[in-house]
Amino acid sequence: MLKDEINKALEVLKSGGVILYPTDTIWGIGCDATNPEAVDKVLKIKNRPAEKSLIVLLDVDSKLQSYVTEIPEVAYDLIEYAENPLTIIFSDAKNLAQNVINTDGSVGIRIVKHDFCTPLIQRFRKPIVSTSANLSGQPSPKFFDDIDPEIINAVDYVVDLEQENRTGKKPSTIMKLSPGGQFEFIRR
Template sequence: MLKEEVAKALKVIQDGGIILYPTDTIWGIGCDATNSEAVKKIYALKQREEAKSMIILLDTDNKLQSYVSEVPDIAYDLIEFAEKPLTLVMPGAKNIAPELIAADGSVGIRIVKHSFCEQLIQRLRKPLVSTSANISGQPSPKNFNDVSPEILEGVDYVVDVDQHDTTEKKPSTIMRLSPGGQFEFLRR
């Protein structure tokens, strides 16, 4: 079942489509983080201005250096010891769609701990875009039942995993990291 869903989602993403999928936090809308056209589809669906960047998901922290020019050493400790999902905003973003890079050159990255996401990212061999499954300005969905019809109809594929999980999920903690290792919380 999981393997089949990963294969279906992978095909949609490789064809430039966008998916609605479960993560270790809230339901997300995602695509290949290196595909500008797919990223633009997500901005359009969310009715979100491109100045507000979206995060990317990786399956392991040893891939960070492929997408950030200088990973501060503390990033690995923060990822290892974080008790809940943690998104790190780091400068020097590279090798991703320009629409995902903030005006200051940074990108938010989360090492995802969710079997569907991990398998999908491993097979895609690229980072996965993740942004809350809502129209910009509306509340983030706490579980699958909260996802609006506009989003359900606007994506190319709805992943059939965890749809019956009614646990209320929360977005990740977000920290900004500077190359020197200083950090600040943007969302706790």
């Protein structure tokens, strides 16, 4: 079942589509983070202003250098020792769709540790967008049943895993990390 769902989601991502999927945090809407048209679809589904940046998921920290110009050494320690899912905002993003990158050139990246997401990204060989599965301005859904039907109907594929999961998940911690290694918490 897991392998089938990964294969189905992979085909949608490769074709520039949008998936609704479980993550290590809350349910997300995702697409190829290097495809500007796919990212536009996500923004339209969420009714989200383009200037609000999106989080990107990677499967391993060794891929960070492909998408961030300068990675402070401390980033690797933060990722390794974080007890909860951690999104780090890095300055000077590269090789991503322009509409994923914030107007100041930064991007939020999370190295995901999840039974579905990790192998999906590994097989896709590109980062994927992960934004909460809610309409902009609405509360983030804690469970699949909380997701607005408008979102479910708008995506190209709904991953058939963890839909009955009632484990309380919450959004990731977000930390902004400057090239010099200074950091500040944006969301704890």
